[in-house]
Amino acid sequence: MLTAENLHKAYRRQAVRVPVLNGLDLEVKTGEFLSIVGASGSGKSTLLHLLGTLDAPDSGRIFLDGKRIDNLPNRDRDALRNRVFGYIFQFYHLLPELTTLDNVLMPAYIGHSVLGWMKSRSKLRARAMELLTKVGMGHRIKHRPRELSGGELQRAAVARALLMNPRVLLADEPTGNLDAATGDEIVRLLRDLNRDDGVTIVMVTHNLDIVTATDRVVRMVGGVVTDDTMAKKPSFHSPLLAAV
């Protein structure tokens, strides 16, 4: 479904070129729950940004259902981020001025003109309410982000990522800022979404406990994939995870 071929990406820090991805290849299958692990600086988040068209590779290609997406014009890339990809971030990234409901509705606000919004307003609000109830936030719709706990913020962020029925959910360390119990709740939520709704999920994480919930674990070292294991229940003592 989502394929990365020979991806290269480097950043410049004060005139010094810092390579992050060095010819990375990856394939994400439809309906798969993939976790990417690796040390800090191994290029996990960069890969996620490239896959979700938030950034462009220096070289290499990215395909979605066989169609190249890394070189699309901005307008099409914006549309992909709005309708095909859903993002979940470590720091939740909800807009502080808006209520929980408005934050969840934000992708719909972006994807609709004023007239279009007026037409589908009730349908979209109902969808947002349904998602908020599903993630256990139905009672917090009028609260602002500053009034919510970390777990609640991340659940609201999951609801927002799901609003436009994305085909791929890209989660960048979704439990990185949560305690273990809350992190488990979020991962369980993602697992259920993947299993019940068939949403493809690519999750970057440091937390080795949660990768047990995923279908496949990919390990990155030095900007390339070094291990790609179909591991339903990987052990902490497995060679793959021991190296993380």
Place this chain on the structure above:
Amino acid sequence: MYKLLLCVRYLQTRYLAFICIVSVMLGVATLIVVNAVMSGFSTKLKDRLHGVLSDIIIDTDRMDGFDIPDANGKSLTPDQIIQKIKDSPAGPKIAAITPTIEVFAILQFTFRGQMLTKPVRLIGIDPEGRASVGGFSEYLVRQNGSKSPSFELTPEALKQHEHNRGERSKISALEVPNVPMPKALVPDPNAIPEPDIEAMTKDMPKAKLHGVIPGFTLAHFRYRNAEGVVVEEAALKPGDDVTIFTVGGAQGEGMRMRPVWGSFLVTDYLKTEMSEYDQSFVYVPLEQLQQLRTMEGRCTAFQIKLKNYEQDKVAVADALRDIFDPRTGSRVATWEEHQGSLLAAIEVEKSILNLLLFMIVGVAGFSILAIFTMIVSEKYRDIGILKSLGASNHGVMSIFVGYGLLLGTVGCVAGTVLGLWITDNINGIEMFLTKVTGKAVFPRDVYYFKDIPTNIETISVVMVNVGAVGIATLFSLLPAWRAARLHPVRALRFE
């Protein structure tokens, strides 16, 4: 949709933005108030400039007046010239016309034993005719608004005149002792008997008293008393006599200018509240001035009132120029052309003031630029979030440009309300400020106005608002452009 939502939410939650709103509001309010006051002054000044001038003025440089020959080469009289004007294409558009003589002169009068002289503009008029062309009787103090004003003396003025005569006799008596001639002890039968003055003058016509209407300021002294209050004291009361010196209307070849003078009694005052007129204009009867200047049957100017000034001014002026040839020293001008330089000066002053004051809104624009730059910096992460959710560069830019537009609009609405309120209550505010500071903010004796004149022009209010909203939007463009160009990944990582 999200642009509108975020614009409104940012406006509701970013208190920093209220500084922008206040800046725009103060700029707009100041411009509206200043424009209204300037326009008020300008309108009032125009009214006053037009005040004593009729719609169309025809005058000549010739000291002996117009010389328009008829078919036989004989000069036309003022009545004949008026008839000629009425018979011209301009005639049907004219409501009234009157001849006048305008000449420089010196006014002399006695005040507290001192002989005072003032240079004046002497105008000979037929009072009823002058009133018919407007700008005369409405400015008279005693005969205010009268349709048939005159130079007649009131009984009070006559009484004052008699009083003055009596006072002068006393002074003369003191100066030249009236010692009776010693009588001869034996009557001389050949001596000439003393004349019986009363019997001699019994049947003689009494000297005619001629009235004069001087400008109010010319006839009054204005000063501050010990308490600092402005006091106006009449230097010339009705019934007081003045002597006017001017030059004779030289007629014919080889005639030279010669001084002429006459005595007149004050009958009324002209009070236009226009200092130029009030301190130099002196009206006397036309017939008397013609006699004094030996130019009977002639005049130096015509004052014309039109039925519809705005519509006919150009056509009438053009038609009159055919009768009054500029090559013979005659001039035909509308009142606006007559006061052209002064009116142009007012307009220039207004434009420059507007330009300078618009810089206030420019300053508000820079505060918007600074504050927006801060807001965009604060919102780096939000911009990244929006882009990750599919917002376009153009959409992000629209949020901030729309925000600037909204701030400008709110500031303009608030500024317009404040400006109109201040304009409406400007005299009350002025009195309050005068009371608080102890210094007159608007010295009425300088401007001759009772109140600060204001005139709100809708077009001016609209222009100020459009300009201010435009500036607010313009200055939000640069921060908005920066926000739009922000890389989403860098924005998300911003701390």
